[in-house]
Amino acid sequence: GNSVTQMEGPVTLSEEAFLTINCTYTATGYPSLFWYVQYPGEGLQLLLKATKADDKGSNKGFEATYRKETTSFHLEKGSVQVSDSAVYFCALSGRSGGYNKLIFGAGTRLAVHP
Amino acid sequence: GAGVSQSPSNKVTEKGKDVELRCDPISGHTALYWYRQSLGQGLEFLIYFQGNSAPDKSGLPSDRFSAERTGGSVSTLTIQRTQQEDSAVYLCASSSDSGNTIYFGEGSWLTVV
Numbered sequence: 711g712n713s714v715t716q717m718e719g720p721v722t723l724s725e726e727a728f729l730t731i732n733c734t735y736t737a738t739g740y741p742s743l744f745w746y747v748q749y750p751g752e753g754l755q756l757l758l759k760a761t762k763a764d765d766k767g768s769n770k771g772f773e774a775t776y777r778k779e780t781t782s783f784h785l786e787k788g789s790v791q792v793s794d795s796a797v798y799f800c801a802l803s804g805r806s807g808g809y810n811k812l813i814f815g816a817g818t819r820l821a822v823h824p
Numbered sequence: 825g826a827g828v829s830q831s832p833s834n835k836v837t838e839k840g841k842d843v844e845l846r847c848d849p850i851s852g853h854t855a856l857y858w859y860r861q862s863l864g865q866g867l868e869f870l871i872y873f874q875g876n877s878a879p880d881k882s883g884l885p886s887d888r889f890s891a892e893r894t895g896g897s898v899s900t901l902t903i904q905r906t907q908q909e910d911s912a913v914y915l916c917a918s919s920s921d922s923g924n925t926i927y928f929g930e931g932s933w934l935t936v937v
Contacts, residue, residue, distance in 0.1 A: 746928075753930035754867075754915065799867065803926070811880075812857070812917075812926050816866035 712737040716800045716815035723790055723822050731785040731818045733774075733800035741804035743767075743776050743783040744812070748797045757785075757798070790822045826850075828929035830916050836935045837906055845901045845932045849918030856899050857919075857926065858891060862912040870914075873899060906936045 717732040735743065745757040745767070758767030763778035772787045783800060800815040829848040837843050849856050858870040869883040873893040884890070888906075893899040903910055913931040 744925075754917075754928040756925060756927065759925065811869065811872065812859075812867075813869070814859075814867040 712741065712802060712804050712811075712813045714800050714802055714813055714815035716798075716818055719797075719817070719819035721818060721820045723820070725792055725822055725824050726789045727822075729785070729787040729790045729794075729820070731798055731800075731820070733783045733785065733815060735781050735783065735800075735802050737781075737802055737804050739804055741802040743774070744801040744803065745772070745774055745783070745785050746799040746801060746814075748799065748817075750796070754799070790820070792822045792824055795820055795822045828916055828918050828927055830914075830929040830932050832932055833930065834933045834935075836937060839908060839936055840905055842902065842904045843906055843934060845903075845914050845916075845934070847899045847901070847916030847929060849897065849899070849916070850927060853918035853920050853927075854896065855919045855926075856893060857917040858899070858901050859915040859917065859928075860885075860912045861915060861931070867915065870901070903934075906934075908936045910934060911936045 713736045715734050742761045744759045746754045747757045748754050758769040760767040760776035763776055766775045774783050774785045797817045797819045799817045801812050803812050831846045854875045856873040860868045860870055871891045872880040888904045891901045913933050915928050915931045917926045917928045919926045
């Protein structure tokens with residue numbers, strides 16, 4: 711079945727450091743890929759998405775490229791801020807039983823220090 | 825409404841009691857999902873509704889869990905005879921029929937004592 715694996719956290723960085731959170735997936739067909747973010751005390755928010763191979767999703771300085779050859783969708787940001795501290799979830803949406811069902815990774819907690 | 829609305833935002837209940845959690849999806853969204861997020865865990869799919877089709881209940885962890893969706897809009901997740909392991913954040917999400925972006929509510933935090 712479909713699955714998502716992302717790097718374990720927590721990831722601790724200093725402000726302005728480069729961020730990579732790895733995400734790989736297993737899926738049949740051609741899933742769409744997502745990154746969701748959960749800030750402390752808040753609900754899940756869609757951060758970015760990509761719907762086909764080689765697409766790059768981007769938002770708020772974050773980027774992720776849909777790599778079908780490596781089945782990956784790694785999240786990157788060139789210079790993190792304290793306000794980026796949150797839990798990041800990688801997810802895929804594939805047709806399952808006739809509808810788009812989101813499958814999530816376990817989440818990666820990011821802590822950014824001044 | 826503008827987003828997915830859930831209530832209550834927090835609920836503390838005694839073990840063995842029944843609880844109901846409500847979700848009001850984004851207006852016009854025909855697909856509705858329930859997920860569960862336990863402390864330190866990822867998101868666990870519970871149930872999916874799409875229009876008038878039979879729901880996908882494959883993620884419900886036991887027969888103490890049930891959900892309904894009335895009139896294709898508001899949904900209620902019911903947990904009977906709650907147990908401590910039911911303590912979690914219950915997240916509702918919705919999407920349009922043709923789109924594949926799923927939008928989440930802020931969740932209902934359930935604590936069973």
